[in-house]
Amino acid sequence: MNNTIVHAIQQSKRLNDDYKVRFFRLQDPVQLADLTNLLQQQPHIRVSDEIQTQLAELIKLQHPAERLTDEAVQERIAAHLGATPAAAYGVWVYYPWLSCVVHLLDENEFIWLRTSRNKQKITEAERQLLHTRKLGVIGLSVGQAVAVAIAMERLCGELRIADFDRLDLSNMNRIRTGVQHLGVRKTVLVAREIAEIDPFLRVICYEEGIHEGNIHDFLTQGGRLDILIEECDSLDVKLLARHKARALRIPVLMDTSDRGMVDVERFDLHPDLPILHGRIPEDITPEKVRLMQGPERMQLVDSIVNISRLSPRMQSSLQEIGKTITTWPQLASAVMLGGAAIAHxxxxxxLDRNISSGRYYVDLDHIFNR
Known part of the structure; x- marks a missing residue:
């Protein structure tokens, strides 16, 4: 193998975990100089400037009852800009993992325009209320679909995501990403995807996953979470997260990617609510779960999900774990459905609407195969 290929392979092993963007507002001379230096030092960076298109859409949406001609739109854009040159309007956003700088409307106008087609399913007052919410997602296989759906609808102003794992090829039956991202942290993949949708949405990554040492920070640092979404595989973390969330009166949601099963635990309303609807005895601690093996561990799984209520294919798959498969299966369609259900x-x-604690099913087989 020649030296060029060997060098390229070695370089590829240096995994790039950048996920934070940089903002440049060119009306500030320092930031103008910083962006100029960046582009001079890295001439390969691609520049995307569609600010005129964004401004035209903004103007039209600000006057929905008027049929504006192209000339009228341009006149109103000029009035909107005033003395500010178009190149200096808004913000330039640098995506280091894409080697790309994108010219966008600044935060308030960007959010207003990006979410404008949510109205009136989500009103402006409701959007502003949702902006105050802090949500957390533990586990980023199903959790990726959840986090992206939350970001697209902008159901919060801050999103905390946790997973210790990196992307494997077998994850790609349900995680929407490209093969060029194999080996990248799942937190980084999700944070990047959200930043490419909405660079102003605050995303905080917990790259070690969740454990006893950081669960309190995950739930409280910078303000207590309003909702916890638990989608991890670790049984001990499932219990740990619920015990801590219950003590802090944080509601917990979970999708199981089979029969559209969604669990809602309203610890915010009922701080004495038994975890997992009372399916787990209170004396079963995360420490005890970590010591469980074989049949005892499978009995705990049965207590949590009720294997007899799973789909026939999932029930048969569980019998094959350790024989023909290594873990339980998840399909992309079920994961996406779960992301939509949890986002709902x-x-x-x-929005402070009433959803009771309980186990719910959005069972597509039942709906379509009657």
């Missing part, structure tokens, strides 16, 4: 519940809870 997050929106309702975030």
């Amino acid at each position: 519940v997050c929106r309702e809870l975030g």
